[in-house]
Amino acid sequence: MQTKRTTFPNKLLPYALLAPQLAVTLIFFIWPAAQAVKSSFEREDPFGFKTTFIWFENYSRLFADPGYVNSLTKTAMFAVSVTLLSMTLSLILAVAVSRVLRSNRAYTTLLVWPYAVAPVVVGILWWFMFNPTIGIAPYLMRAAGISWNHRVDGNQAMIFVIIAASWKQISYNFLFFVAGLQSVPQSLTEAAAIDGAGPFKRFWTIVFPLLSPTTFFLLIVNINYAMFDTFGIIDATTSGGPNQATNILVYKVYADGFLGLNIGSSAAQSVVLMAIVIVLTAIQFRYVERRVQY
Amino acid sequence: MAAIELSGVKKTYPGGAQVIHGIDLAIADGEMVVLVGPSGCGKSTLLRMIAGLESITEGTISIGGAVVNKREPAERDIAMVFQNYALYPHMTVRGNLEYGLKNRGTPRDEIDARVNAAAQTLEIAPFLDRKPRQLSGGQRQRVAMGRAIVRQPKAFLFDEPLSNLDAKLRGQMRIEIRRLQRSLGTTSVYVTHDQLEAMTLADRLVVMNGGHIEQVGKPTELYDRPASLFVAGFIGSPPMNLIDVERIRALPGVSLPASLPAGTDIVGIRPDAVVMGKGAAGDIPLTGTVELIEPVGGESHLYVRVAGLEQIFVIVAQGRTTLTETGQVDFAVPVATLHPFNRASGRRL
Numbered sequence: 001m002q003t004k005r006t007t008f009p010n011k012l013l014p015y016a017l018l019a020p021q022l023a024v025t026l027i028f029f030i031w032p033a034a035q036a037v038k039s040s041f042e043r044e045d046p047f048g049f050k051t052t053f054i055w056f057e058n059y060s061r062l063f064a065d066p067g068y069v070n071s072l073t074k075t076a077m078f079a080v081s082v083t084l085l086s087m088t089l090s091l092i093l094a095v096a097v098s099r100v101l102r103s104n105r106a107y108t109t110l111l112v113w114p115y116a117v118a119p120v121v122v123g124i125l126w127w128f129m130f131n132p133t134i135g136i137a138p139y140l141m142r143a144a145g146i147s148w149n150h151r152v153d154g155n156q157a158m159i160f161v162i163i164a165a166s167w168k169q170i171s172y173n174f175l176f177f178v179a180g181l182q183s184v185p186q187s188l189t190e191a192a193a194i195d196g197a198g199p200f201k202r203f204w205t206i207v208f209p210l211l212s213p214t215t216f217f218l219l220i221v222n223i224n225y226a227m228f229d230t231f232g233i234i235d236a237t238t239s240g241g242p243n244q245a246t247n248i249l250v251y252k253v254y255a256d257g258f259l260g261l262n263i264g265s266s267a268a269q270s271v272v273l274m275a276i277v278i279v280l281t282a283i284q285f286r287y288v289e290r291r292v293q294y
Numbered sequence: 295m296a297a298i299e300l301s302g303v304k305k306t307y308p309g310g311a312q313v314i315h316g317i318d319l320a321i322a323d324g325e326m327v328v329l330v331g332p333s334g335c336g337k338s339t340l341l342r343m344i345a346g347l348e349s350i351t352e353g354t355i356s357i358g359g360a361v362v363n364k365r366e367p368a369e370r371d372i373a374m375v376f377q378n379y380a381l382y383p384h385m386t387v388r389g390n391l392e393y394g395l396k397n398r399g400t401p402r403d404e405i406d407a408r409v410n411a412a413a414q415t416l417e418i419a420p421f422l423d424r425k426p427r428q429l430s431g432g433q434r435q436r437v438a439m440g441r442a443i444v445r446q447p448k449a450f451l452f453d454e455p456l457s458n459l460d461a462k463l464r465g466q467m468r469i470e471i472r473r474l475q476r477s478l479g480t481t482s483v484y485v486t487h488d489q490l491e492a493m494t495l496a497d498r499l500v501v502m503n504g505g506h507i508e509q510v511g512k513p514t515e516l517y518d519r520p521a522s523l524f525v526a527g528f529i530g531s532p533p534m535n536l537i538d539v540e541r542i543r544a545l546p547g548v549s550l551p552a553s554l555p556a557g558t559d560i561v562g563i564r565p566d567a568v569v570m571g572k573g574a575a576g577d578i579p580l581t582g583t584v585e586l587i588e589p590v591g592g593e594s595h596l597y598v599r600v601a602g603l604e605q606i607f608v609i610v611a612q613g614r615t616t617l618t619e620t621g622q623v624d625f626a627v628p629v630a631t632l633h634p635f636n637r638a639s640g641r642r643l
Contacts, residue, residue, distance in 0.1 A: 190347050191376060194346075196368040201397065205393075
């Protein structure tokens with residue numbers, strides 16, 4: 001019987017070949033994670049001279065802290081809004097582009113550009129546009145009778161970071177949706193058209209269900225993006241303010257650890273964050289993916 | 295059920311490429327018309343224009359007496375069977391069959407009655423709760439047919455529905471489609487590039503070439519009296535021998551009858567019209583070397599090289615042949631079976 005396994009004459013060679021990747025993983029992923037877990041059980045004195053092992057005190061303090069619970073709810077709100085907004089808009093754009101035959105390449109190229117912009121730069125761009133003093137957006141909104149100042153209004157600040165974070169993710173989602181739409185055979189929509197389904201019905205009953213593997217994949221990617229990759233955007237736009245209104249978990253880890261110098265609490269928070277990712281991904285793969293199969 | 299009428303139908307793509315050059319065709323109520331031609335002849339485009347999937351540049355298409363040029367596919371009340379079946383992969387077989395009825399707001403009990411009846415007819419009742427991917431090619435084909443018949447449309451449109459099946463299944467399905475169409479009596483337009491499929495299914499055959507209709511008629515009419523060189527070469531397998539008249543005249547001991555129409559410069563000879571041996575008085579006697587024998591079972595196809603003719607002469611010999619390859623063969627062509635053509639016009643004389 002033939003096997004697909006490669007057999008090495010030298011027993012050490014496979015380990016040698018794996019070593020670089022393992023080293024990178026161990027040094028840059030496993031070791032820091034282990035350090036975080038270790039620090040989360042410790043308390044450092046204010047001058048950094050000694051650390052004491054305090055079991056779960058960091059955790060129990062964390063969940064008793066209304067500031068942390070606030071951050072949890074803000075994060076949930078932020079992640080859900082960013083995911084919904086960016087996926088909805090990118091799906092609309094993808095459907096629109098796939099309906100245009102000519103120049104759809106040009107549109108696609110243009111729509112992909114935002115993805116190439118670094119998160120901090122995205123943050124600064126939006127910071128300028130929405131700056132309550134010098135920005136163009138508040139100026140226009142004032143003309144429409146809306147007073148915009150996300151430096152004082154927590155809800156406006158939240159809307160602001162949601163828009164900025166979604167904008168960046170739209171291009172990524174868009175690319176996947178365009179590719180997904182192209183893989184739905186045209187004869188299926190034609191058959192549905194003959195079967196008496198209008199454009200909307202065709203989309204919801206034929207195209208959208210067939211797009212579900214793409215949608216599911218993007219759902220995971222977007223939630224993870226909103227929860228973990230938006231640090232730069234938050235930092236450059238609101239820095240978690242005003243009054244903790246946009247202080248999402250990943251930003252709070254940084255603020256408490258590096259600005260507040262509470263290493264123990266910060267480590268505990270990052271461990272909680274890790275646990276959230278693991279649970280979210282596990283749930284998504286176990287339960288959602290089953291319904292995606294057709 | 296309805297008649298379909300095409301008059302002066304043309305199709306030009308935005309780039310300026312014209313693929314359909316003015317088609318006039320009347321399809322009677324309940325008739326099965328087969329559009330046949332080589333790939334790129336515009337037969338599929340024409341079918342898609344009838345379905346409403348392609349716009350009509352010029353001319354009119356009417357179904358059941360009403361011009362449908364501006365109507366959406368759904369409003370034309372036709373059903374189409376696609377080459378790749380186009381079954382909705384995320385729905386069960388039942389879901390696939392129901393989809394068109396649900397969209398039209400058919401009452402629930404009638405949907406069930408019609409789906410069950412169609413499933414009975416097509417023998418797909420055991421698979422109603424399966425997904426298309428769990429079915430074989432032949433079963434998918436039946437589901438695609440079922441989706442067409444539950445709707446009870448005015449017309450069926452078939453776009454090469456059998457080309458993804460293996461030869462044996464294709465033969466079976468061909469018979470089933472014919473039987474079904476007869477019993478339902480629904481007007482049908484069937485597109486294929488397979489001339490055997492075309493001959494056996496059609497009430498009337500439409501041979502297309504380069505966006506034009508070459509000839510319309512009963513399959514046997516087209517076989518017996520092809521109107522052009524193209525039809526002569528396309529219909530019939532093995533194809534008709536088309537031979538330069540000058541070269542036949544130049545053969546020793548051969549004379550062509552004076553009864554051939556003036557201007558004949560190519561004669562067509564069906565492989566099965568040839569008589570083995572010296573033939574009767576008045577026949578055209580020919581002699582050649584057998585290059586290849588294809589025993590097909592009940593008959594044999596002989597590929598014979600006749601000195602002086604440029605192409606290989608194909609003969610269908612009934613029964614088993616005693617000839618051997620590289621051997622000599624005498625055969626004769628009855629004058630009455632000659633098909634006279636003019637090369638310049640490509641038409642029959």
